[in-house]
Amino acid sequence: MIRSIIFTDIDDVLVLQRTVDFDKHQAASITPKTAQQLLHKPAAEVLADLVGDGALLVITSNWVRFLDRAGFQRMFEGAGYPALGGALHATWSAPRAAAGTRLAAIDTWLAAHHHGEPYLILDDTDSGTGLRGSRHDLDGRLVLCRPGTGLHAGHLPAIRAALKVLPCGKTFIPPAP
Template identity: 30%
Template sequence: MAKCAHLDRLAADVEHGETLEAPRHWPLVFLDLDDVVAVNEHYGGLDALDAIRGKRIDADLVFERLWSPMAREILVDLHARHQGHLRWVISSTWRLNFTRAQLQEVMRRSGLACVADGIEPKERWSTPHFPGLTRCHEVLDWLRKHHRGEPYVILDDVYSWGRSAYIAPGVEVPRTRLVLCEEWIGLQLRHWPRIVAALSKP
Protein backbone atom coordinates (compact mmCIF):
# COMPACT_ATOMS: atom_id res chain seq x y z
CA MET A 1 0.00 0.00 0.00
CA ALA A 2 1.02 3.61 -0.51
CA LYS A 3 3.46 5.39 1.75
CA CYS A 4 2.34 8.29 3.90
CA ALA A 5 2.65 11.50 1.85
CA HIS A 6 3.40 14.51 4.01
CA LEU A 7 1.85 17.90 3.42
CA ASP A 8 4.83 20.06 4.28
CA ARG A 9 2.79 23.20 3.80
CA LEU A 10 0.35 22.18 6.50
CA ALA A 11 2.91 20.64 8.84
CA ALA A 12 5.19 23.67 8.82
CA ASP A 13 4.90 26.30 11.52
CA VAL A 14 4.43 29.87 10.43
CA GLU A 15 6.39 32.73 11.94
CA HIS A 16 4.14 33.12 14.97
CA GLY A 17 4.17 29.45 15.83
CA GLU A 18 0.72 28.58 14.52
CA THR A 19 0.17 25.72 12.10
CA LEU A 20 -1.33 26.65 8.74
CA GLU A 21 -4.90 25.46 8.48
CA ALA A 22 -6.25 23.03 5.91
CA PRO A 23 -9.06 24.34 3.69
CA ARG A 24 -12.37 23.97 5.49
CA HIS A 25 -14.00 22.14 2.56
CA TRP A 26 -11.66 19.14 2.90
CA PRO A 27 -13.39 15.99 4.21
CA LEU A 28 -13.33 15.19 7.93
CA VAL A 29 -12.41 12.01 9.76
CA PHE A 30 -13.49 11.67 13.40
CA LEU A 31 -10.96 9.24 14.82
CA ASP A 32 -11.33 7.08 17.90
CA LEU A 33 -8.14 5.23 18.85
CA ASP A 34 -8.82 2.36 21.26
CA ASP A 35 -10.30 -0.62 19.40
CA VAL A 36 -10.01 1.27 16.12
CA VAL A 37 -6.28 1.82 15.62
CA ALA A 38 -4.93 0.73 19.02
CA VAL A 39 -6.15 -2.77 19.83
CA ASN A 40 -3.93 -2.90 22.94
CA GLU A 41 -2.31 -6.16 21.89
CA HIS A 42 1.09 -4.95 23.04
CA TYR A 43 0.84 -1.35 24.26
CA GLY A 44 -1.80 1.29 24.90
CA GLY A 45 -2.29 4.97 25.55
CA LEU A 46 -0.56 5.13 28.93
CA ASP A 47 2.50 3.40 27.47
CA ALA A 48 2.60 6.00 24.70
CA LEU A 49 2.25 8.84 27.20
CA ASP A 50 5.13 7.51 29.28
CA ALA A 51 7.20 7.06 26.11
CA ILE A 52 6.92 10.69 25.01
CA ARG A 53 7.65 11.80 28.57
CA GLY A 54 10.91 9.87 28.51
CA LYS A 55 9.80 7.32 31.09
CA ARG A 56 10.20 4.26 28.86
CA ILE A 57 13.56 2.81 27.87
CA ASP A 58 11.68 0.81 25.23
CA ALA A 59 10.01 3.87 23.67
CA ASP A 60 10.93 2.85 20.12
CA LEU A 61 9.30 -0.54 20.64
CA VAL A 62 6.19 1.09 22.10
CA PHE A 63 5.77 3.26 19.01
CA GLU A 64 6.51 0.37 16.67
CA ARG A 65 3.80 -1.81 18.20
CA LEU A 66 1.29 0.79 19.35
CA TRP A 67 -1.10 0.49 16.43
CA SER A 68 -2.69 -2.41 14.62
CA PRO A 69 -0.62 -2.80 11.41
CA MET A 70 -3.80 -3.27 9.39
CA ALA A 71 -5.48 -0.16 10.82
CA ARG A 72 -2.36 1.94 10.34
CA GLU A 73 -2.07 0.84 6.72
CA ILE A 74 -5.72 1.68 6.07
CA LEU A 75 -5.32 5.21 7.45
CA VAL A 76 -2.15 5.77 5.43
CA ASP A 77 -3.91 4.56 2.28
CA LEU A 78 -6.92 6.76 3.02
CA HIS A 79 -4.61 9.75 3.28
CA ALA A 80 -2.96 8.82 -0.03
CA ARG A 81 -6.29 8.26 -1.78
CA HIS A 82 -7.29 11.83 -0.91
CA GLN A 83 -3.83 13.21 -1.75
CA GLY A 84 -3.54 14.38 1.82
CA HIS A 85 -6.69 16.47 1.57
CA LEU A 86 -8.20 15.22 4.82
CA ARG A 87 -8.81 16.84 8.19
CA TRP A 88 -8.73 14.78 11.37
CA VAL A 89 -10.63 15.30 14.61
CA ILE A 90 -9.76 13.18 17.64
CA SER A 91 -12.82 11.76 19.39
CA SER A 92 -10.91 9.22 21.48
CA THR A 93 -10.61 9.44 25.26
CA TRP A 94 -6.88 9.84 24.62
CA ARG A 95 -7.68 13.52 24.11
CA LEU A 96 -8.23 13.77 27.87
CA ASN A 97 -4.65 12.70 28.68
CA PHE A 98 -2.69 14.09 25.73
CA THR A 99 -2.32 17.59 24.41
CA ARG A 100 -2.67 18.07 20.68
CA ALA A 101 1.11 18.42 20.35
CA GLN A 102 1.76 15.27 22.38
CA LEU A 103 -0.64 13.22 20.30
CA GLN A 104 0.93 14.55 17.12
CA GLU A 105 4.34 13.46 18.42
CA VAL A 106 3.04 9.98 19.19
CA MET A 107 1.57 9.66 15.70
CA ARG A 108 4.68 10.92 13.95
CA ARG A 109 6.85 8.45 15.84
CA SER A 110 4.50 5.54 15.23
CA GLY A 111 3.92 5.68 11.48
CA LEU A 112 0.93 8.02 11.30
CA ALA A 113 2.59 11.32 10.47
CA CYS A 114 -0.04 11.86 7.80
CA VAL A 115 -2.73 11.92 10.50
CA ALA A 116 -0.63 14.08 12.82
CA ASP A 117 -0.14 16.70 10.11
CA GLY A 118 -3.85 16.85 9.36
CA ILE A 119 -5.25 17.18 12.90
CA GLU A 120 -7.47 20.22 13.10
CA PRO A 121 -6.00 23.28 14.83
CA LYS A 122 -7.08 25.20 17.90
CA GLU A 123 -10.20 23.98 19.70
CA ARG A 124 -11.29 22.02 16.63
CA TRP A 125 -8.59 19.36 17.10
CA SER A 126 -10.85 17.20 19.30
CA THR A 127 -14.47 16.71 20.18
CA PRO A 128 -15.63 18.24 23.48
CA HIS A 129 -15.80 16.14 26.63
CA PHE A 130 -19.25 15.91 28.18
CA PRO A 131 -19.19 13.78 31.36
CA GLY A 132 -22.42 11.85 31.64
CA LEU A 133 -23.24 12.17 27.95
CA THR A 134 -22.18 10.03 25.02
CA ARG A 135 -19.62 9.97 22.22
CA CYS A 136 -22.48 10.72 19.85
CA HIS A 137 -23.40 13.87 21.80
CA GLU A 138 -19.77 15.02 21.59
CA VAL A 139 -19.47 14.47 17.84
CA LEU A 140 -22.81 16.15 17.18
CA ASP A 141 -21.77 19.18 19.22
CA TRP A 142 -18.55 19.49 17.20
CA LEU A 143 -20.52 19.25 13.97
CA ARG A 144 -23.04 21.84 15.13
CA LYS A 145 -20.25 24.33 15.86
CA HIS A 146 -17.82 23.68 13.03
CA HIS A 147 -19.33 21.64 10.20
CA ARG A 148 -19.73 23.50 6.91
CA GLY A 149 -21.31 20.76 4.82
CA GLU A 150 -18.13 18.89 3.91
CA PRO A 151 -18.13 15.06 3.78
CA TYR A 152 -17.24 13.27 6.99
CA VAL A 153 -16.87 9.80 8.46
CA ILE A 154 -16.78 8.64 12.08
CA LEU A 155 -14.38 5.81 12.92
CA ASP A 156 -15.32 4.37 16.29
CA ASP A 157 -15.83 1.05 18.06
CA VAL A 158 -18.91 -0.97 18.89
CA TYR A 159 -18.55 -0.64 22.66
CA SER A 160 -17.85 3.09 22.92
CA TRP A 161 -20.44 4.11 20.36
CA GLY A 162 -22.93 1.44 21.39
CA ARG A 163 -23.36 3.13 24.75
CA SER A 164 -24.91 6.06 22.89
CA ALA A 165 -27.86 4.05 21.66
CA TYR A 166 -28.43 2.66 25.16
CA ILE A 167 -28.04 5.88 27.14
CA ALA A 168 -29.60 8.29 24.66
CA PRO A 169 -31.89 6.55 22.17
CA GLY A 170 -32.80 8.85 19.33
CA VAL A 171 -29.55 10.83 19.52
CA GLU A 172 -27.72 9.65 16.44
CA VAL A 173 -25.74 10.51 13.34
CA PRO A 174 -26.53 9.24 9.82
CA ARG A 175 -25.64 5.56 9.67
CA THR A 176 -23.86 6.08 6.36
CA ARG A 177 -21.32 8.24 8.22
CA LEU A 178 -20.56 5.71 10.94
CA VAL A 179 -17.99 2.90 10.81
CA LEU A 180 -17.89 0.75 13.95
CA CYS A 181 -15.00 -1.60 14.69
CA GLU A 182 -15.06 -4.69 16.87
CA GLU A 183 -13.27 -4.61 20.22
CA TRP A 184 -9.71 -6.01 20.15
CA ILE A 185 -9.86 -6.22 16.34
CA GLY A 186 -9.98 -2.65 15.08
CA LEU A 187 -10.17 -1.26 11.59
CA GLN A 188 -10.29 -3.89 8.84
CA LEU A 189 -10.28 -3.94 5.04
CA ARG A 190 -14.00 -4.72 5.03
CA HIS A 191 -14.59 -1.22 6.42
CA TRP A 192 -12.87 0.42 3.44
CA PRO A 193 -15.87 0.71 1.06
CA ARG A 194 -18.03 2.35 3.73
CA ILE A 195 -15.28 4.84 4.61
CA VAL A 196 -14.69 5.74 0.98
CA ALA A 197 -18.42 6.14 0.34
CA ALA A 198 -18.89 8.45 3.34
CA LEU A 199 -16.00 10.69 2.27
CA SER A 200 -17.17 10.84 -1.34
CA LYS A 201 -20.33 12.85 -0.80
CA PRO A 202 -21.39 15.76 1.43
Protein backbone atom coordinates in the same frame (compact mmCIF):
# COMPACT_ATOMS: atom_id res chain seq x y z
CA MET B 1 -10.79 23.93 -0.16
CA ILE B 2 -13.22 21.40 1.33
CA ARG B 3 -11.61 18.34 2.88
CA SER B 4 -13.47 15.42 4.38
CA ILE B 5 -13.41 14.88 8.14
CA ILE B 6 -12.87 11.61 9.97
CA PHE B 7 -13.82 11.44 13.63
CA THR B 8 -11.85 8.60 15.16
CA ASP B 9 -11.71 6.77 18.43
CA ILE B 10 -8.33 5.29 19.38
CA ASP B 11 -9.00 2.13 21.42
CA ASP B 12 -10.10 -0.82 19.28
CA VAL B 13 -9.93 1.31 16.14
CA LEU B 14 -6.22 2.22 15.90
CA VAL B 15 -4.93 0.61 19.09
CA LEU B 16 -6.20 -2.88 19.80
CA GLN B 17 -6.63 -4.44 23.23
CA ARG B 18 -2.98 -3.80 24.02
CA THR B 19 -3.93 -0.86 26.20
CA VAL B 20 -4.36 -3.22 29.15
CA ASP B 21 -0.55 -3.20 29.42
CA PHE B 22 -0.23 0.50 28.58
CA ASP B 23 -0.84 3.23 31.13
CA LYS B 24 -2.40 6.15 29.25
CA HIS B 25 -1.24 8.44 32.06
CA GLN B 26 2.28 7.90 30.66
CA ALA B 27 1.20 8.66 27.08
CA ALA B 28 2.87 12.08 27.04
CA SER B 29 6.28 10.37 27.24
CA ILE B 30 5.54 7.67 24.67
CA THR B 31 8.61 6.33 22.88
CA PRO B 32 8.72 5.46 19.18
CA LYS B 33 9.07 1.77 20.12
CA THR B 34 5.92 1.90 22.26
CA ALA B 35 4.07 3.89 19.58
CA GLN B 36 4.96 1.22 17.02
CA GLN B 37 3.70 -1.49 19.36
CA LEU B 38 0.47 0.35 20.14
CA LEU B 39 -0.66 1.48 16.71
CA HIS B 40 -2.14 -1.45 14.79
CA LYS B 41 -0.36 -1.35 11.44
CA PRO B 42 -3.35 -2.31 9.21
CA ALA B 43 -5.47 0.36 10.90
CA ALA B 44 -2.79 3.03 10.61
CA GLU B 45 -2.28 2.17 6.93
CA VAL B 46 -6.00 2.52 6.17
CA LEU B 47 -6.11 5.87 7.96
CA ALA B 48 -2.91 7.00 6.22
CA ASP B 49 -4.50 6.11 2.88
CA LEU B 50 -7.55 8.25 3.71
CA VAL B 51 -5.36 11.12 4.90
CA GLY B 52 -3.45 10.80 1.63
CA ASP B 53 -6.77 11.48 -0.10
CA GLY B 54 -7.04 14.74 1.86
CA ALA B 55 -9.06 13.74 4.94
CA LEU B 56 -8.62 15.61 8.21
CA LEU B 57 -8.76 13.84 11.58
CA VAL B 58 -10.65 14.70 14.75
CA ILE B 59 -9.89 12.55 17.81
CA THR B 60 -12.95 11.48 19.82
CA SER B 61 -11.17 9.17 22.25
CA ASN B 62 -10.64 9.58 25.98
CA TRP B 63 -6.95 9.64 25.03
CA VAL B 64 -7.40 13.42 24.63
CA ARG B 65 -7.25 13.57 28.44
CA PHE B 66 -3.68 12.27 28.30
CA LEU B 67 -2.26 13.60 25.03
CA ASP B 68 -2.43 17.05 23.51
CA ARG B 69 -2.16 17.72 19.78
CA ALA B 70 1.65 17.57 19.87
CA GLY B 71 1.45 14.30 21.81
CA PHE B 72 -0.71 12.69 19.13
CA GLN B 73 1.64 14.01 16.47
CA ARG B 74 4.62 12.46 18.32
CA MET B 75 2.78 9.15 18.72
CA PHE B 76 1.83 8.97 15.03
CA GLU B 77 5.32 10.01 13.94
CA GLY B 78 6.97 7.55 16.32
CA ALA B 79 4.84 4.76 14.89
CA GLY B 80 5.97 5.69 11.38
CA TYR B 81 2.86 7.61 10.27
CA PRO B 82 3.73 11.32 10.52
CA ALA B 83 1.05 12.20 7.95
CA LEU B 84 -1.61 11.25 10.50
CA GLY B 85 -0.36 13.88 12.93
CA GLY B 86 -0.14 16.41 10.11
CA ALA B 87 -3.76 15.71 9.21
CA LEU B 88 -5.20 16.68 12.58
CA HIS B 89 -7.95 19.25 12.04
CA ALA B 90 -7.32 22.76 13.41
CA THR B 91 -9.90 21.81 16.08
CA TRP B 92 -8.37 18.36 16.46
CA SER B 93 -10.48 16.86 19.25
CA ALA B 94 -14.10 16.39 20.23
CA PRO B 95 -13.79 15.64 23.94
CA ARG B 96 -16.76 14.45 25.93
CA ALA B 97 -18.19 16.48 28.76
CA ALA B 98 -17.87 14.80 32.16
CA ALA B 99 -21.26 13.10 31.92
CA GLY B 100 -21.56 13.40 28.15
CA THR B 101 -21.60 10.87 25.35
CA ARG B 102 -19.41 10.55 22.29
CA LEU B 103 -22.50 11.29 20.19
CA ALA B 104 -23.06 14.57 22.04
CA ALA B 105 -19.36 15.47 21.70
CA ILE B 106 -19.44 14.89 17.94
CA ASP B 107 -22.71 16.78 17.54
CA THR B 108 -21.30 19.70 19.53
CA TRP B 109 -18.14 19.71 17.41
CA LEU B 110 -20.17 19.61 14.19
CA ALA B 111 -22.41 22.47 15.36
CA ALA B 112 -19.37 24.64 16.06
CA HIS B 113 -16.92 23.67 13.29
CA HIS B 114 -18.67 21.89 10.43
CA HIS B 115 -18.87 23.71 7.12
CA GLY B 116 -20.70 21.10 5.07
CA GLU B 117 -17.77 18.75 4.50
CA PRO B 118 -18.39 15.03 4.09
CA TYR B 119 -17.54 13.23 7.32
CA LEU B 120 -17.30 9.80 8.86
CA ILE B 121 -17.17 8.45 12.40
CA LEU B 122 -14.85 5.55 13.26
CA ASP B 123 -15.54 3.84 16.56
CA ASP B 124 -15.73 0.35 17.99
CA THR B 125 -18.70 -1.87 18.73
CA ASP B 126 -18.14 -1.59 22.49
CA SER B 127 -17.72 2.14 23.15
CA GLY B 128 -19.58 3.29 20.04
CA THR B 129 -22.92 1.73 20.89
CA GLY B 130 -24.44 5.14 21.64
CA LEU B 131 -23.84 6.09 18.01
CA ARG B 132 -26.00 3.25 16.67
CA GLY B 133 -29.31 4.53 15.37
CA SER B 134 -28.07 8.14 15.40
CA ARG B 135 -28.54 10.39 12.38
CA HIS B 136 -24.88 9.71 11.54
CA ASP B 137 -25.49 5.97 11.49
CA LEU B 138 -28.70 6.33 9.48
CA ASP B 139 -26.85 8.53 6.96
CA GLY B 140 -24.16 5.84 6.52
CA ARG B 141 -21.48 7.91 8.28
CA LEU B 142 -20.65 5.42 11.04
CA VAL B 143 -18.19 2.54 10.81
CA LEU B 144 -17.89 0.39 13.91
CA CYS B 145 -14.78 -1.76 14.32
CA ARG B 146 -14.67 -5.03 16.23
CA PRO B 147 -12.54 -5.00 19.39
CA GLY B 148 -9.39 -7.01 18.80
CA THR B 149 -9.66 -6.44 15.03
CA GLY B 150 -9.81 -2.66 14.65
CA LEU B 151 -9.91 -0.67 11.45
CA HIS B 152 -8.92 -2.63 8.34
CA ALA B 153 -9.03 -2.47 4.55
CA GLY B 154 -12.40 -4.24 4.51
CA HIS B 155 -13.91 -1.04 5.92
CA LEU B 156 -12.71 1.07 2.98
CA PRO B 157 -15.77 0.66 0.71
CA ALA B 158 -18.13 1.95 3.43
CA ILE B 159 -15.69 4.71 4.39
CA ARG B 160 -15.16 5.89 0.83
CA ALA B 161 -18.91 5.80 0.15
CA ALA B 162 -19.59 8.02 3.17
CA LEU B 163 -16.82 10.45 2.25
CA LYS B 164 -18.13 10.87 -1.31
CA VAL B 165 -21.45 12.30 -0.18
CA LEU B 166 -21.85 15.77 1.26
CA PRO B 167 -24.33 16.06 4.14
CA CYS B 168 -26.72 17.78 1.72
CA GLY B 169 -26.69 14.64 -0.49
CA LYS B 170 -24.49 15.99 -3.30
CA THR B 171 -21.48 14.06 -4.58
CA PHE B 172 -18.15 15.26 -3.20
CA ILE B 173 -15.08 15.40 -5.43
CA PRO B 174 -12.04 15.51 -3.14
CA PRO B 175 -9.22 17.95 -3.86
CA ALA B 176 -6.12 16.61 -5.57
CA PRO B 177 -3.50 15.70 -2.94
